Amino acid sequence: MNYDYLIVGSGLFGSTFAYEAAKHGKRVKVIDKRDHLGGNIYTEEVEQIQIHKYGAHIFHTNNKDIWDYVNQFAEFNRYTNSPIANYKDEIYNLPFNMNTFNKLWGVKTPDEAQAKIEEQRKAANIEKPRNLEEQAISLVGTDIYQKLIKGYTEKQWGKKATELPSFIIKRLPVRFTYDNNYFNDRYQGIPIGGYTQIIEKMLASDLITVELNCDFFERKEDYLRMYPKIIYTGMIDQFFDYQYGELEYRSLQFETSILDQANYQGNAVINYTDAETPYTRIIEHKHFEFGTQKKTVITREYPKAWTRGDEAYYPTNDDKNNKTYQKYKKLADSQSQVLFGGRLGMYKYYDMHQVIASALSFAEKEFN
Known part of the structure; x- marks a missing residue:
């Protein structure tokens, strides 16, 4: 078969593009180095429970077009993401809201909560946040930062909060x-x-x-010669043989257990926010689908430094790495044969709805 496209990676970006390409009559070859489809959103059934193999994935969007698009492939339940935090056996609600503030300070009204946070902001005397620690204290005060942000964040990124850029914490919702x-x-x-x-x-x-079980880099030159267009969703620095040096990523290690009990923790996701607990969270998969099975399956999630050969889960988008990425992007933009997409190909943190939107945008440019 003469293919129009080779797609490297069967995750959400590559698969969305492949689907759109086929709709336009294009012949597509999809390869993936793993032994299964789906990239990091892959789920497998264990004890009649759908296991999120590579961490919790909750689909959410404000874009009705994207919501309608993904619903043509599956029926979605009404799951609402309501994680909780465990700080040294103290339980708090996430995101930070009135339940959190009441448990922490005993306040009952939004005015009382805002006054408490403002008091701590003033005491910290931060005029312009220079890093994640200062940004967090400016948003929610010192108590919440010390108990619910500092330990978790430093485990997640492997760096002190004072060494992390402030924008990382801006995604965290705060509600009164x-x-x-x-x-x-x-x-x-x-x-x-x-x-x-x-x-x-x-x-x-x-x-x-x-x-499947097909590593692009084992036959990279052959693929470049054989296919007129390639959609590449792997690490952009690897594609260019790390010629400007390695970009930094964070990796993860998952420890999954089948338990002979119906309910282990009562919630799908519990974050462990103290510094001493080595994992960042425990996922109990059955609660994503309101399961009533007699057994349960849990996964502990351990962050780790990325080294070559590890799966890269999160790009480290600090100034140093973003500057290096721009060099790689300049190389990528000069390629007419290869298009770079997805979280690793674009070195950017994407939620699932953003991945689909990005893939659809790529497809529209290609086919219209």
Whole structure:
């Protein structure tokens, strides 16, 4: 078969592009180095429970077009992301809201909570936040920072909060209502039966061929010679043989256990925010789909430094790495044959709805 596109990676970006390409009559080859489809949104069934193999994935968006788009591949439930924090066996609601403030300070009204935070802001005397620690204290005061942000964040990124850029913490919602819904988005849920079905349906066309256990870099020059267009969703620095040096990433290690009990922790996600606990969170997968199975499956998530050969989960978007990325992007922009997409190809943190929107934008430019 003469292919129009080679897509490197069967995650959400690559699969969305493949689906759109096939709709336009293009012949597509999709390769993936893993032994399964779906990239990091892959789910597998264990004890009749859909396991989020690479960490918790909750679909959320304000974009109705994107919501309608993904719903053509699966039926979504009404799951609402309401994680809780465990700080040395003290339990707090996330995101930071009136339930959190009441537990921490005994305040009952938004005015009381805001006054408490303002008091701590003034005491810290931070005029212009220069790093994550100062940004966090400016947003929520010192008590919340010390108990619920500092330890978790430093474990997650492997650096002191004073060494991390302030923008990382700006994504964290703060509410003066008794609302434990983590996201502000209008649409939210988990696909009933897991995420893998979405990718399978996207790649079900007769015009799409899939090959797993296939490492692009083992035959890179052959692929460049054989395919007129390549959609590459791997690490951009690896594609260019690290010629400007390695970009920094954070990796993860997952420790999954099947437990002979119906309910381990009573919530899908519990974050461990103290510095001493080595993992950042425990996921109990059955709660994503309101499961009633007799057994349960939990996953402990350990952050770790990335080294070559590890999976890269999070780009480290500080000034140093962003400057290096711009050098790679200049190389990428000079490539007419290869398009770079996804979290690793664009060295940018994306939520799932943003990945789909980005892939659709790529497809529109290609086919219209």
